[in-house]
Amino acid sequence: MDAADSMKATSKSEKSLHASNEVFSHVLSYYKRAHEAKAKKTTKIVYHTGLDPVEIDYAMGLIPMFPENFSAACGAMQLAQPLIEASESMNAPEDLCSYFKTHYGFMKGEFPESLHKALSRIRLPEPDLVVACMNLCRLHPLWMKITAEHYGVPYFSIDAPVVPPRYDQNPLVYDTQWGNQVKHALGKEAIAYGVAQLKEYISFLEEHTAQKMDYERLRDAVAHSARMGEHFREIFELRKNVPCPAGGEDLNTLVFFAVTMAGTPEAADFYARVVDEIRQRVAEGRGVLENERFRLLFDGIPPWFNMGLFNYFHKFGAISVDEMYPETWCAALDPSNPLESLAVKYMLLMAHTASYRAFAEYSQDRVREYKVDGAILWNLRTCRMISTTYVPRAQATLEQDCGVPVLVLDADQVDPRRFSAAQILNRIDAFMEMLEQKKYG
Numbered sequence: 001m002d003a004a005d006s007m008k009a010t011s012k013s014e015k016s017l018h019a020s021n022e023v024f025s026h027v028l029s030y031y032k033r034a035h036e037a038k039a040k041k042t043t044k045i046v047y048h049t050g051l052d053p054v055e056i057d058y059a060m061g062l063i064p065m066f067p068e069n070f071s072a073a074c075g076a077m078q079l080a081q082p083l084i085e086a087s088e089s090m091n092a093p094e095d096l097c098s099y100f101k102t103h104y105g106f107m108k109g110e111f112p113e114s115l116h117k118a119l120s121r122i123r124l125p126e127p128d129l130v131v132a133c134m135n136l137c138r139l140h141p142l143w144m145k146i147t148a149e150h151y152g153v154p155y156f157s158i159d160a161p162v163v164p165p166r167y168d169q170n171p172l173v174y175d176t177q178w179g180n181q182v183k184h185a186l187g188k189e190a191i192a193y194g195v196a197q198l199k200e201y202i203s204f205l206e207e208h209t210a211q212k213m214d215y216e217r218l219r220d221a222v223a224h225s226a227r228m229g230e231h232f233r234e235i236f237e238l239r240k241n242v243p244c245p246a247g248g249e250d251l252n253t254l255v256f257f258a259v260t261m262a263g264t265p266e267a268a269d270f271y272a273r274v275v276d277e278i279r280q281r282v283a284e285g286r287g288v289l290e291n292e293r294f295r296l297l298f299d300g301i302p303p304w305f306n307m308g309l310f311n312y313f314h315k316f317g318a319i320s321v322d323e324m325y326p327e328t329w330c331a332a333l334d335p336s337n338p339l340e341s342l343a344v345k346y347m348l349l350m351a352h353t354a355s356y357r358a359f360a361e362y363s364q365d366r367v368r369e370y371k372v373d374g375a376i377l378w379n380l381r382t383c384r385m386i387s388t389t390y391v392p393r394a395q396a397t398l399e400q401d402c403g404v405p406v407l408v409l410d411a412d413q414v415d416p417r418r419f420s421a422a423q424i425l426n427r428i429d430a431f432m433e434m435l436e437q438k439k440y441g
């Protein structure tokens with residue numbers, strides 16, 4: 001974001017990796033493939049919430065689609081606001097989740113031809129089945145139920161425990177158990193519960209697609225996802241280098257494959273190429289910035305309508321080196337235990353279910369390993385999961401348990417009306433000045 005752009009509510013990021021600039025064409029292909037399948041009736045379209053076990057869908061030859069991804073794409077293409085306003089004209093409350101309102105406005109609204117045309121490349125095909133998982137957000141199951149009722153299709157909700165039983169008392173298991181950020185062993189009963197839920201989900205799909213799950217294909221899909229996860233995790237490992245070889249402007253885009261295509265060889269191959277590109281940079285000692293002076297954490301769903309914000313940090317010699325949002329999908333899996341490892345990856349992740357102590361340990365690890373100078377928490381006022389659960393806990397652990405300065409910014413992920421450029425940039429400027437004093441005196 002240059003000086004001329006800095007007062008705008010919308011801007012695009014400039015990415016530094018070649019691979020990141022290819023992502024959008026893959027997004028368009030993904031939507032196109034789904035439309036073709038729908039038109040030719042070659043397979044079924046299954047709507048999902050953001051962090052669902054889609055390896056199961058891919059193993060059954062189904063196409064998972066994500067209304068949240070659609071809303072994010074609308075944000076990036078500056079199309080979310082009219083859809084949100086369409087929802088609000090149907091009495092959706094102002095402080096209701098803006099992802100939901102973007103999709104609801106699209107699903108229920110009537111729009112001028114110009115908006116239809118603009119939406120044509122990322123238009124969601126109608127679903128045949130609708131699924132939610134209770135692993136992240138209390139709105140997810142309600143949102144998907146409303147969607148299933150709107151289209152008159154079957155709906156299934158996968159349950160997940162809020163806090164895995166006896167999480168804190170169990171021994172350390174880094175690298176011996178799969179999943180994302182799994183630090184303490186999970187109780188067997190928690191994994192068994194997750195597996196039982198996944199089996200019910202498979203039965204639901206079998207019933208409504210009239211085909212049986214082929215468990216060899218499931219192992220293959222989990223193997224692709226495991227390979228994808230290894231590469232994705234390596235990207236984050238490489239980012240711990242100083243200077244950082246890939247910033248938040250790249251990672252928030254690259255996450256598209258991990259969200260939508262876990263279980264496909266395409267996603268694993270793409271990340272393998274990204275790893276090669278980043279490894280090359282690290283070998284040459286090259287970072288995104290020539291003179292890296294500050295390393296930031298950026299947590300919260302990013303402002304898709306204004307991703308140039310990540311480039312704005314560069315003018316201070318600052319770079320976002322780790323972000324909660326893409327890191328959420330960094331899971332390890334064991335293909336020989338497909339259902340158990342999917343249960344750990346999706347239903348027992350510690351992203352928001354961990355106790356305060358476990359979360360503090362996780363924050364301390366992040367700060368130490370990524371050599372963090374400061375943190376920016378993008379506080380999504382319309383997302384209760386972020387604003388009431390994640391941000392207060394992250395602020396407390398980072399400030400009190402890690403001694404890291406934190407800047408909390410109230411904003412949104414797709415609604416530019418909630419982005420006051422002057423106010424936000426002023427606060428970032430002041431925060432960077434404080435970090436300057438703290439680090440360089």
Ligand code: SF4
Pocket residue numbers: 068097098099100136137138139140301382383384385386
């Ligand atoms: S409330 Fe938050 S977590 Fe839930 S759907 Fe909206 S943005 Fe996602």
